[in-house]
Amino acid sequence: MLQLSSSLEENLAALNARFGASADFYAKRIELYHCPGAIVLFDNMASLQSLWSLLLDAATRHTPSLEPERMPHSGTQVYDLLMNHSGLPAEDSPVKDMDDLIRRMTAGMAVLLLDGCKKGLVFSVQGLKSRSVEEPSGEGNLRGSREGFADLxxxxxxxxxxxxxxxxxxxxxxxxxxxxxxxxxxxxxxxxxxxxxxxxxxxxxxxxxxxxxxxxxxxxxxxxxxxxxxxxxxxxxxxxxxxxxxxxxxxxxxxxxxxxxxxxxxxxxxxxxxxxxxYATTAVFSSFLRVLKYGSFYLSIFLPGVFVCLAVYLPELIPPQLLFKIAAAEKATPLPLFAEMLLVIILLEIIREAGLRMPQTLGHSVSLVAALIIGDAAIGAGLLSTPVILVASITAISVFVTPSLYEPATLLRLGVTLAAGLAGPVGLVCAALGVLAALTSISAMGVPYLSGAVFSGDGVVRRNYRALSRRPFTIWQRRGS
Structure with a gap:
């Protein structure tokens, strides 16, 4: 770790060697009590206006005497004078090494370096430009705060x-x-x-x-x-x-x-x-919504696989009227049902990704037009059947009920469909056991991923919030950590 030198020129030379070619590096030489010094900062990260306002405000307060016989000349004396006997609102912890100096500057602070002193005074004059506090677009709520985290x-x-x-x-x-x-x-x-x-x-x-x-x-x-x-x-x-x-x-x-x-x-x-x-609605309605979300998540994973398994391997379990319509639709398509389902799932993912990565003004239009045109054209051309597109559409909508599980749900849907199409009921059961094994094998810091006991009364079915508040709970209860 490179310590600051007592020589101002050496410190400025080290900074110039690192940031001299950068347009935002700012170093202003000044003189305090006949002692050379310099203020260093990064422009538009530290506010020059705030810095000079701070210095002018401090100058109007009580300052030490400027009589020649009491005037300090060394950097150490000036540092002690400014730090302990002046109205300058400097940070309590000074800068002592080059890494700390760069860290303070890149945080938007200004640093005063003095010749003959191995420490620098730090001033909090951040002027960082950032996105304002807005409501996050990915977490919609009907009640509660509309604030979202910013970038700083x-x-x-x-x-x-x-x-x-x-x-x-x-x-x-x-x-x-x-x-x-x-x-x-x-x-x-x-x-x-x-x-x-x-x-x-x-x-x-x-x-x-x-x-x-x-x-x-x-x-x-x-x-x-x-x-x-x-x-x-x-x-x-x-x-x-x-x-x-x-x-x-x-x-x-x-x-x-x-x-x-x-x-x-x-x-x-x-x-x-x-x-x-x-927690802002009744316990009954909240419980209903949670059951609905659980159902939607498992529907998004298993519905295509179950449909393929029943239509290909177990058609006797499908009602006759529905089976006749599925069979008639499949006769008009060149691809087998299993391949159709995989093709539709992949097409929907492509459309979603295109709508997400396109400019916001075009994204929704691209997704809607692509889904309507491709779906209608595929059915009209006899490449895809209506039942397959219907099942895939229900699945695509269900997964957005739990957006935080979108990534694993998408991969699991493809895996379950492959297993059901290749091995039938046996593959479907094995895929379901694989999903369960994947969930039960996960733990974090001693807390199982499927644990729900620590939140007694706040699982799939929620109790009244007043009842929940009677006993404060933490995720570490009964774990001793």
């Missing part, structure tokens, strides 16, 4: 602090060991979170070495290493209200500078079917 880490931390106004909330910040030196934060409630779990997460993130860090999800392979995984025991939210609720349950929230997506861990499978609106 400090703004996101302030949103959490405004909701949890107690001394139990701890927000630890650090820099990732990557080329970008991205800042991240570990947030938890010290009276609810497991101490062992917090220490493990802190140690893991310190040892992680991502090439770049653009989102909190980049940490998952280090937190839960595995060769392959369909379900991850983590969840994501862009709502401060949701993150605050998870913190109060004893969970750990990880925020990364530059991303509005908060990583919540550990997460349970049942939490993919919950939302903030569940």
């Amino acid at each position: 880490l400090r703004v996101n931390l302030s949103l959490l602090r405004r909701l949890i106004r107690t001394d139990t909330l701890v927000m630890e910040t650090a820099q990732a060991d990557c080329a970008m030196k991205t800042e991240y934060a570990i947030c938890y409630c010290k009276d609810k979170a497991g101490k062992t779990a917090v220490a493990r997460v802190r140690r893991t993130l310190q040892e992680a070495k991502p090439e770049v860090l653009l989102d909190s999800s980049y940490f998952v392979p280090w937190l839960f290493p595995a060769r392959w995984r369909l379900f991850a025991p983590v969840s994501y939210t862009e709502r401060p209200a949701s993150a605050a609720a998870k913190l109060c349950e004893g969970k750990i929230v990880i925020l990364v500078n530059g991303s509005p997506s908060a990583l919540v861990l550990p997460s349970l499978f049942c939490e993919n079917f919950d939302c903030l609106d569940d």
Whole structure:
């Protein structure tokens, strides 16, 4: 670690060697009490207007005497004078090494370096431009807060602090060991979170070495290493209200500078079917919606496979009138039913991906036009049958009821359809057992992914919120961590 030199010229030469070619690097030479100095910062990250306003405001306050016999000349004397005997609102912790200096500057702060002093004064004059606090588009709620996380880490931390106004909330910040030196934060409630779990997460993130860090999800392979995984025991939210609720349950929230997506861990499978609106409505209606979500999720995985299995291997289980219509539709198509189903599923995924990646003004139109034209043309040309398109459409709609499970549901749907088409009922049963095995084999920090006992009364069927509030709960109950 390179310590700051007592020579101002050496410090400025080291900074110029690193950032001299950058247009945003700003170094202003000044003189204080006949001592040479320089203010260094990055333009548009630190606000020059705020800096000069701060200095002018300090100049109007009580300042030390400027008599020649009492005037300090060395950098150490000037530093002590400004730090301890002036009205300058400098940060309590000074800069002592080059890495810390760069970290402060890239955080939007201005640093005053003095000739003859190995420490620098830091001023918080951030002027970072960022996206304003808006409602997240991916998490719709009828009631509750409309605020969403922004892209700046400090703004996101302030949103959490405004909701949890107690001394139990701890927000630890650090820099990732990557080329970008991205800042991240570990947030938890010290009276609810497991101490062992917090220490493990802190140690893991310190040892992680991502090439770049653009989102909190980049940490998952280090937190839960595995060769392959369909379900991850983590969840994501862009709502401060949701993150605050998870913190109060004893969970750990990880925020990364530059991303509005908060990583919540550990997460349970049942939490993919919950939302903030569940606690703002009656227990009966919330329970009905949760049962509906569970049904939609399993429908999105197994409906195509069950349809293929029944139509190809077990047609006697289908009502005769429906069977005749399916058989008539299949006679007009050149492909077998199994191949048709796979083709339609893949086409729907292509249409979805195209609509998602297109510019927002065109995305919805592309998805709608592609689905209508391709579906109608395929049926008219006799390439696809109406029952297959109907089943695939129901499946595609059902998966969006639980958007957090979209990725594993898509892969599992293809796997179940393949198994049912190749091996019939045996393949379908094996696929179902495989899904169950994939869910039961996952745990995070000692908490099974399918665990629901810790949330007694708040599982598939929810109790009255007043009854739930009588006994505070955390995810670490009865686990001793």
